[in-house]
């Protein structure tokens with residue numbers, strides 16, 4: 001019995017794109033189909049851990065690639081898990097993967113852009129339609145009787161047909177009826193070349209029928225003829241199980257691209273066999289580009305877990321700390337049980353050792369970039385610098401190593417290249433703290449009034465505008481013995497950097513100015529916890545600071561925007577007694593308005609918003625008239 005069904009709308013859309021967009025690299029269809037065949041074998045091996053009967057009488061998993069010149073077909077066959085009828089309908093007629101859905105959502109309708117996107121993404125099974133105008137899939141799921149085979153076929157337009165067939169062999173055969181312009185794939189030499197390029201590392205044997213040169217008879221030209229014997233045409237050893245010296249960087253890159261769906265080569269690669277109490281192999285990559293959703297801390301980690309070369313799971317979060325969630329790769333353990341579950345992983349001591357080992361390796365990779373490749377390290381910083389900072393709060397054991405790897409912009413450098421060590425080396429004589437400021441944006445940090453005195457004195461201040469900065473810096477109080485000090489917290493104490501005259505002038509201002517400060521305090525009692533005179537300002541009349549140890553006003557704002565409960569923080573208003581506007585306060589009939597404007601402008605200057613913007617505008621207007 002056979003039935004005709006329609007593709008899910010998204011599949012139809014995807015197919016149209018595959019067939020109509022100029023696919024820049026058509027040969028990848030073979031990589032995709034072989035990769036699916038290999039996944040199907042992995043799945044069988046995994047299910048067979050609990051039910052060896054699934055192997056039937058055919059336990060040697062492999063993939064076969066064959067072609068028929070006369071029929072113009074190319075067939076990829078595996079003896080993996082196979083598909084039941086329902087699975088064929090579900091898996092080949094709809095898109096279940098969230099990654100594909102995200103990809104579909106990004107399509108712009110512009111053919112050129114979309115073609116590029118699709119090239120980066122890989123469309124799995126449907127890529128067959130790049131070279132074929134009809135695909136026939138025949139399959140039988142492991143464990144089902146021969147009578148429950150399935151034939152699925154489609155010409156890649158709106159519909160597909162499903163028929164129940166008799167099939168003795170377990171697994172799946174995918175037959176591509178090649179388009180006229182794709183007949184060059186009916187060539188063993190060409191196919192071997194593609195397999196070599198993309199699928200060498202697949203751990204299963206990929207087999208092709210041997211060919212021999214046969215002289216032509218009766219003056220006919222000779223040709224290659226099949227011999228009936230099959231040979232393995234790939235290395236058939238999982239890449240990470242091979243010796244490092246036998247693997248080229250191109251092979252690593254190609255492997256990375258396949259597991260990550262990235263079109264760019266990775267920024268850094270590390271491949272090691274770890275021996276000792278816990279034995280495992282790690283093959284880890286740092287991508288060259290951050291994913292769009294990198295700041296989602298729940299995002300799946302990118303490391304696949306294998307146990308003794310058997311694939312166990314994708315995205316094994318337990319193998320990598322959250323702040324290194326951008327790392328991709330494979331860990332193959334010799335110690336874990338094959339039936340390990342995600343829950344078990346969390347508790348396993350071997351996994352803990354693997355995580356620690358992988359973390360150290362990744363940090364070494366980054367250190368290596370920092371020491372030896374400025375360009376790549378700059379790329380790393382731009383893409384992953386912010387997420388690495390999360391490690392300060394997450395990974396206490398490696399905090400010092402992490403702190404050395406962080407780079408910042410500063411009041412004297414425009415690029416994010418300043419390390420704490422660079423900063424320390426440039427500290428002024430008598431300076432005893434590393435000064436920094438956090439703000440919503442770099443521009444706001446840079447023009448912050450709090451920096452004025454530092455600028456005047458030629459003291460460098462690190463500018464921090466990543467969302468994670470303030471939270472992360474809560475966990476780092478010093479670097480190499482020098483304390484870190486926010487210039488927007490507490491009273492500025494420039495210590496030895498301030499000369500005696502300046503100190504004296506400040507103290508005098510404080511006493512002289514006391515009645516005015518009291519008046520201001522009273523006028524602003526609902527907004528400011530204190531009002532005091534300061535020497536930190538040069539050009540600005542006022543600024544806001546918080547007590548040492550309090551949450552900064554920016555962080556409070558950010559948390560509030562994110563819908564979190566935040567304790568009410570009343571900042572301290574610091575005023576510059578030398579500023580004409582502050583001087584004007586004395587005896588002004590608009591004292592109340594001026595005082596409030598002073599406060600609201602200090603808030604605006606650091607990127608905040610007056611609590612009552614309309615009242616602020618009204619006050620300014622009163623004075624303008």
Ligand SMILES: Nc1ncnc2c1ncn2[C@@H]1O[C@H](COP(=O)(O)OP(=O)(O)OP(=O)(O)O)[C@@H](O)[C@H]1O
Pocket residue numbers: 032036037039040078080081082083091092097122123124125126172
């Ligand atoms: N050779 C096969 N044997 C068994 N099932 C298959 C085979 N090829 C494809 N499938 C099924 O069809 C589904 C869809 O395949 P498709 O290639 O479109 O996506 P995917 O394999 O899930 O993702 P990707 O190829 O991007 O890794 C697969 O998830 C799998 O369930």
